[in-house]
Amino acid sequence: MKKTILLIFLIIFGGVTLFMSSSVLFDWFGIREKEGHFIPFVVWANWICGMLYLIAALGILRNQSWAKLLLIISLVILILTYFGLFIQINDNVPYETKTIGAMTFRIAVTAQFIFLTNKIDKK
Template sequence: MKKTILLIFLILFGAVTVFMSSSVLFDWFGIRAKEGNYVPGIVWANFVCGILYVVAAYGIMHHQIWARFPLTIALIILILAYIGLFIHINNGGLYETKTIGAMAFRIGVTAIFILVTTKILKK
């Protein structure tokens, strides 16, 4: 049951992340204009992490211990992007305030994914 819930969250979170970030990056459906002052590095990091979430879901579905690896890489990417965001802000770069909270949330969620994945794969 926990495995199914984790898979659903990972697949949905990953798919929505890939869709939204690619929509901003490639200006699909006019979403780029709605995002305001987005930071390209953050959007690219989110795009890559979305793909990594789906890859991890595949590994979990097949009960592969390596499924933690894409999630760990995603967490590292997000932390580095978060640091980059603060450097960008300190250098006077434009950004949306919501990006700071959204990145903190994404880092937390990814850490939880790693913890739950580790617990599920140990069984």
Template sequence: MIRKLILVFLVLFGLLTLFMSSSVLFDWFGIRAKEGNFVPFIVWANWLCGFLYLTAAYAILKSKTSSKIPLISALVILIIAYIGLFIHINQGGLYENKTMGAMAFRIAVTTLLLLATIKFIKK
């Protein structure tokens, strides 16, 4: 049951991440204008993580022990991007305050997904 919940959450979170980040990157549906001062490398990092979430979901579906590798990769990418965001801000770069909270949330969710995968997903 927990395996299915993790799988469903990863698919939904991955698809939502891909939709929102690609909407900003490629200016679909006028979402870019609504985002204000977005930081491009943060959006690109999130976009890449969307694919990694789906890759982890596929690995869980196929009962592969490698399912944690995409989540570890996503977590590393997010942490590096978060550090980059602090550097960007300290250098006077434009950003939205909500980006700080959103990145902290995404790092926390990815960490929880990784821990759940390590604990509950066995071959």
């Protein structure tokens, strides 16, 4: 049951992440304009993590040990991006304050995915 719930959340979170970040990057549906001052490397990092979430979900579905590694890589990417975001902010690059909260949330959710994957692996 826990595995099914984890898979559902990974697929939804990965799908939404991939859709929203690609919408900003490729300006689908006019979303780029609505996002305001976005920082491109943050959006690219989110796009990459969205792909990794979906691939990790496939790995978890198939009981592959490498799935957890993909989630760990996602977490590292997000943490490094978070530091990069603060460097940009310190350099007075325009940004949206919601980006800080979104990145904090994304890091916390990814850490939770790793934690839950660990629990599944131990069973």
